[in-house]
Amino acid sequence: MSTPPARPIVDEPVPSLTRWGAEELARLTAMVQQSSLFYWKGPQTTALLDEFRRHYPLKYCFPCSSGSASLHIAVAALRLRPGDEVIVAPITDMGSVIGILYQQGVPVFADLDPHTYNLDPADVRRRITGKTRAIMAVHLAGNPCDLTALSALAREHNIALIEDCAQSWGARHLGTPVGLIGDFGCYSFNDFKHIACGDGGIVATNSEHYGPGLSKWGDKSYDRVAGGRAPEELAPNYRISEPQSAVAVAQLTKLNDIVARRHHAGELLTSLLAGAPGVIPPRVAAGDTHSYWFYMLRLDLAQFTVPRGEITAALNAEGVPATSGYIPTTVYRYPVFQNHNFFGGTWPARDAGHTAMDYRTVSCPVAEAILNDCLVLKLNEAMSDAYLEKVARAVTTVARRLGK
Ligand SMILES: Cc1ncc(COP(=O)(O)O)c(C=O)c1O
Structure with a gap:
């Protein structure tokens, strides 16, 4: 063990941030005058979408309760069948894979580039099978994935590209903001991100195929536009609420x-x-x-x-x-994967023969x-x-x- 230096070279504490201030307070003050805090057509949520689109001009946007929710909504919109596969990075947050598993899909881990720490398109190509429905590109730490290669691969195989932008607010691939190149851009406002509102997220797309039905996947399959309740699919409540939106819109301006x-x-x-x-x-x-x-x-x-x-x-x-x-380890080494303990100690997709995936044998050496x-x-x-x-x-x- 080395002896501690008499005076450290970095002789000051980590500079601290003031993350919330007058802008957030103004929004929250306006919000408490409202008679409702419901997101649909709420003034804060409307402002959030307007501000979001100034940064990310995407036609269909659903503001939701977390980044994990945004990714789950994107995966649900693909209408996976049990055993369908989504290729994903093994260094990421659980939020990237939770939605895949809840939709009875199979996360397939592909290896990374040793220098960007993002998906290696060559390894992604090797992992594509007849069951692959999407590639989930996680822009780790704010470094954009090779979206040129990944979107070409997705097009070639007629599969979707989901961009996990939770860690990459403001990042750009060849000048284009992340989230605009793939079929879906998924963003997080959790407390630890560049901008935050405690918890929150947005899923967005320009796709005319996925866009019109997007909001249903995060709002119990209710149709807010046409009104009425006749859910046609199973979908959770992943709605945002006005207090979250109020803080998030102020954050986006910064x-x-x-x-x-x-x-x-x-x-x-x-x-x-x-x-x-x-x-x-x-x-x-x-x-x-x-x-x-x-x-x-x-x-x-x-x-x-x-x-x-x-x-x-x-x-x-x-x-x-x-x-x-x-x-601590690659995601496939977490106990939940090693034990295939997804639903009460079972994995229905595998038990019913829809996949032969065994996470104990997965290896991504890089x-x-x-x-x-x-x-x-x-x-x-x-x-x-x-x-x-x-x-x-x-x-x-x-x-x-x-x-x-
Ligand atoms: C890469 C990545 N994806 C998804 C998520 C999930 O976001 P949230 O915590 O808002 O659910 C996170 C959060 O840490 C993340 O870092």
Whole structure:
């Protein structure tokens, strides 16, 4: 163990954010004058959709209760049959896969690119079968997936492309905001995202095929436009409500500023870390815009004399807000998958012979390697260049000190 430095290189606390203020208060104050907090045609929710469309010009939008809900609605709109497959990244939140399983579909995990940590289109291609109905592109940490390749693949196989934009507010692929290229863009306003309203989400599409019926999949299959109740399908209540919308619309007005600052901070870190031995910053494809929900890098552990945990401890001692790894394992290694414990200890889709999937045999070696050697550095829009320079100096110093 190394002795702690007398004075850490990063000699100030992580800059803190003021996330809610006058804009949110004004919206909430107006909202309490309303006689109803129901989302349908509610003034806050209407304003939310207007503001959302200024950033993401998508024709059909359903504001819902979470990012997980938005993804579930997108998958439900595909009208999967039991055993149908959706290809998804193994480094993501459970929210990406929950809806697939509830629709009796089968998440099929494809491996990742070692530098962007996003789906590797070549491995996605290998995992396409006659049962594949969609690819779910998770833009991890705010780095856009290779949407050019994934959308071409989806078109070639006549399958849908769902973009999981929960972590990627403000990110762009070749100038186009994420969520506009796929058949569905799915967004989250959970408390930890770039912009937040506690919990909330939006699912949106330009598709004339999926769009007109989209809202039914998040609102009990009720038809709010025509009125009346005659549900034709099984659909949960994933509605947003006016208090959530009030905060979310105020947050959306700040999006461009937040993303510009985070983008700047992330790019600055990457350039400053160029001289740190054994440190491999994330790669952003030419022409893409990463919106840095967090900053994930990889370590070439063969170049260090100590394991990752000791490197992280040394970074923390120098005042760097770093953690070892991201999620504890790839998603398919979670107990719920290893035990196929989806519905009371059973998996009806498999028990009825609709799939032979066995998650105990799934392997995505690149994703596993990423989780074994990555570090996550906290990043936020309040960090000044001077602060980030200290972080980069500390990382470089530690890498040199603990390198071979
Ligand atoms: C990549 C990804 N997808 C989906 C979700 C689910 O979003 P929510 O927490 O709003 O349900 C999250 C949330 O952490 C996420 O990071």
